[in-house]
Amino acid sequence: MSFNVTVQPSGRAFVAQADEALLAAAIRQGIGLPYGCKDGACGSCKCKKLEGSVSHGPHQSKALSPEEEANGFILTCCATANSDVVIESRQVTDESAYPIKKMPVRVASMARASHDVMVVRLQLPASDVFKYHAGQYVEFLLRDGDRRAYSMGNAPHTQTDTPGVELHIRHMPGGKFTDHVFGPMKEKEILRVEGPYGSFFLREDSTKPMVLLASGTGFAPIKALIEHMQFKNITRPAVLYWGGRRPADLYMHEWVQTKVAEMPHLRYIPVISDALPEDGWTGRTGFVHKAVLQDIPDLSGHQVYACGAPIVVDSAQADYTAAGLPADEFYADSFVTEKDKAKAAA
CATH class of the missing domain: 3.40.50.80 (Nucleotide-binding domain of ferredoxin-NADP reductase (FNR) module)
Structure with a gap:
């Protein structure tokens, strides 16, 4: 079963399956809703439900409090539709929705920027242009199915000569991925990433400081x-x-x-x-x-x-x-x- 989701005030619409989070459905269909963690922990995807019914998956109360939920607010990252739904979102743009790709990447370089920060440069496949907005992030796809997200520290235009992204990775002792980065990981290692994700990018139509x-x-x-x-x-x-x-x-x-x-x-x-x-x-x-x-x-x-x-x-x-x-x-x-x-x- 599927339901129609309409976003106001833009009037843009997409279809969500009954067991599919609204945000996942929007991303799949190129609709640029705001979001951050995609895990019910940050609240960046919070918006107002104007019509319809949804069910929420697990989330933190700091991302959506019971009072906010009672007042009609939802988290699109963990809300699934029970009917056709109308939501209000301040951001629905085509430009924010670059195609999301899964790619093999090669560790091109690793440099300690401080005692607990590693600047890692990933070489991207030269045959496939990777488009993203400055400010967005990629997710590492780990062998056991887990994911780890890191923002790209270089603007897209820097890829003109060498396709690649720069990541700033802080060591979290005991962390499954960062222990690897600060331990056995070496240059030329092959990893897999998916992206771009996120709605954090410069709004260039404004003149505000x-x-x-x-x-x-x-x-x-x-x-x-x-x-x-x-x-x-x-x-x-x-x-x-x-x-x-x-x-x-x-x-x-x-x-x-x-x-x-x-x-x-x-x-x-x-x-x-x-x-x-x-x-x-x-x-x-x-x-x-x-x-x-x-x-x-x-x-x-x-x-x-x-x-x-x-x-x-x-x-x-x-x-x-x-x-x-x-x-x-x-x-x-x-x-x-x-x-x-x-x-x-x-």
Whole structure:
């Protein structure tokens, strides 16, 4: 059995099977709904159900609270239709829905950027053009069926000479995939990936000044955005706030400084939360999302692109909307861990 799903205000429509999540059906048919983790843990796909009935699979209450569900909100990543459904979503674009491909990739290079961050370059098949938006991610397909998602740290235009993507992988001790990356993985190893996924990309039709907020390896998709902005000569004012516990966590600090020198409309505010005396840190301290509010207490005229740990992204969204940021001008990619996904499935 299948049901019709209509998305307002665009009027776009697609068909969902009775046992198929609405988001999966939309992706399959090239409909660009917003989403992040696809596992009921981040809340990026939350939207309003206007008509019809759905059933929800496992999800975290922080992604969709009982009160929100009672008020008609749903998570398209884990909601299946029980009837024809009408939903309200602020984003339904053709351009956000590049074809999703499964590809073999070769590890072209591995470089330690810090004690716990590896920059991995993957060589893509030269015979098949891989299209994606700066800010999107790919998923590694592991042998046991598990998946691990990582944002691409390079903009699409950088593939012109050498087809490949750059990933910033943080070591999570005990992690099935990252233990391999920081252990036996070697250059020339063959892996499989699928993508592109995600609705985190630059909205180029706006002229609003931008806040780019990153914590830890959440810098990877922000780096891709910066490269894209420079390539497209986008001159909207933008300020990057990048936070880490220690200065070494800002593992591409010099790269950002170089870009700031090349891009007059880009500023950079590094923020450290737990500097030690031996770090000799003399810059901004505290929580990185709070630093934004210290500098821009009224965010009503801005766009925000936030990426990193869920606690940072969630706190930023709550505090920034309270500071006047329109809800539909907060774009986020929360780095949900396997632990977070396990909570959603519990």
